[in-house]
Amino acid sequence: MLRSMYSGVSGMRGFQTKLDVIGNNIANVNTVGFKGSRVMFSDIMSQTTAGVTASTEGEQAGVNARQIGLGVSIASIDTVHTPGSAMTTNQPTDLRIDGDGFFAVSPSPDGQPVYLTRAGNFTPDANRQLVTAEGLFVLDSGGAPITIPPEYTSFSIGQDGSILGVTADGTEVVAQLGVVKVVNPSGLLKMGGNLYQVTANANPDGEFEFMTANDPELGTGAIIAGQLEMSNVDLTAEFTEMIVAQRGFQANSRIITTSDEILQEVVNLKR
Numbered sequence: 001m002l003r004s005m006y007s008g009v010s011g012m013r014g015f016q017t018k019l020d021v022i023g024n025n026i027a028n029v030n031t032v033g034f035k036g037s038r039v040m041f042s043d044i045m046s047q048t049t050a051g052v053t054a055s056t057e058g059e060q061a062g063v064n065a066r067q068i069g070l071g072v073s074i075a076s077i078d079t080v081h082t083p084g085s086a087m088t089t090n091q092p093t094d095l096r097i098d099g100d101g102f103f104a105v106s107p108s109p110d111g112q113p114v115y116l117t118r119a120g121n122f123t124p125d126a127n128r129q130l131v132t133a134e135g136l137f138v139l140d141s142g143g144a145p146i147t148i149p150p151e152y153t154s155f156s157i158g159q160d161g162s163i164l165g166v167t168a169d170g171t172e173v174v175a176q177l178g179v180v181k182v183v184n185p186s187g188l189l190k191m192g193g194n195l196y197q198v199t200a201n202a203n204p205d206g207e208f209e210f211m212t213a214n215d216p217e218l219g220t221g222a223i224i225a226g227q228l229e230m231s232n233v234d235l236t237a238e239f240t241e242m243i244v245a246q247r248g249f250q251a252n253s254r255i256i257t258t259s260d261e262i263l264q265e266v267v268n269l270k271r
């Protein structure tokens with residue numbers, strides 16, 4: 001069989017994956033805190049039909065190797081953690097991290113396991129616990145769920161993540177929002193529901209510590225109340241990449257068609 005046919009098949013598979021990723025990006029264009037992905041290709045190892053000949057000055061000229069590529073493969077599918085645009089909601093519990101860092105949440109009141117998210121659409125529940133839209137507990141700088149005591153008539157959230165409770169006697173800090181900074185955000189594992197899990201490629205040994213927001217020494221971003229971070233998907237770029245992927249898919253299918261026609265000619269040699 002012709003090598004070009006298998007190369008075309010690998011190209012079609014690669015561009016199909018690229019279209020899958022683009023489709024997911026476009027579907028989440030309005031998802032709060034969503035980070036788009038991109039597909040990177042790499043060539044498959046080549047078949048060497050003739051090796052390299054070394055050159056000898058004044059005696060023999062060097063000859064380059066002759067290699068035939070065998071197609072393409074997916075090198076990586078990266079999550080792009082560029083900041084998304086800010087949407088003002090004026091809701092006090094809607095939070096956005098302006099800079100590096102993630103909110104820490106957990107499905108259990110004991111704070112384990114811990115998931116990270118950039119979606120800050122939080123609300124207090126009936127027990128005055130700060131939770132996500134899916135009911136996960138928002139954790140403080142000590143890794144414990146945040147609860148607003150009933151004696152506070154209202155509260156506000158500062159840029160450093162401090163939650164200030166208001167009483168008749170004044171205000172005082174009720175809790176401190178926890179922020180987790182990751183060395184390699186692209187190494188986080190997507191868990192669905194705008195959640196990420198820390199892996200050994202995101203932080204050394206998969207370990208992390210709770211930090212405070214708006215800390216110049218730690219490099220954590222400030223928390224902006226009344227705003228949400230929207231998706232970082234750029235529709236213009238996504239539709240452009242969709243056109244490229246579509247044309248690439250068509251071109252590779254034409255390679256298969258042409259290879260098939262050549263094979264038909266070979267078969268027809270014996271009539």
